[in-house]
Amino acid sequence: MASTAEIQKIMSEIKRVHLERVYKKLNDTAVGISAALRILFEQGGSITSGRLGELLGVSTARVAVLLKSMESKGLITKEKNVLDARVTVVNVTAFGNETIHNMREELYKQINRVIDHVGFERLLEFFAITRELAEVMGPPKVMF
Numbered sequence: 001m002a003s004t005a006e007i008q009k010i011m012s013e014i015k016r017v018h019l020e021r022v023y024k025k026l027n028d029t030a031v032g033i034s035a036a037l038r039i040l041f042e043q044g045g046s047i048t049s050g051r052l053g054e055l056l057g058v059s060t061a062r063v064a065v066l067l068k069s070m071e072s073k074g075l076i077t078k079e080k081n082v083l084d085a086r087v088t089v090v091n092v093t094a095f096g097n098e099t100i101h102n103m104r105e106e107l108y109k110q111i112n113r114v115i116d117h118v119g120f121e122r123l124l125e126f127f128a129i130t131r132e133l134a135e136v137m138g139p140p141k142v143m144f
Contacts, residue, residue, distance in 0.1 A: 033070055034103055040076070040092045041100045048081070049088040075099055 075096035081087035
């Protein structure tokens with residue numbers, strides 16, 4: 001059983017590194033346009049808007065806003081399915097492909113910097129510990 005001093009030390013360390021900000025920053029990079037482009041890349045450059053919403057885990061309204069933004073930036077084109085006009089097919093453009101490539105290169109550079117700074121084995125250990133923490137931690141119980 002951990003002592004009160006040990007628990008307070010861990011709480012202090014969590015506060016000091018702003019762990020929630022680290023995870024939020026990591027998560028924020030996986031949403032929106034970059035996540036949609038990643039999915040388009042993985043799907044071979046074409047997907048229906050409904051399927052994109054499913055894979056992103058967002059509403060059809062959110063997908064519509066996202067696709068409108070992506071289309072205005074020249075990353076995608078949208079067209080109605082010839083067999084069912086209710087279905088919108090999303091296709092990545094050449095500029096979208098170039099953007100995906102550049103994003104992937106930047107991600108590799110960032111991960112390379114992390115590995116160089118932290119070390120590969122320590123990073124693997126961090127993720128193993130994070131998985132263990134996720135198994136045992138939950139939100140604190142409110143007693144009021």
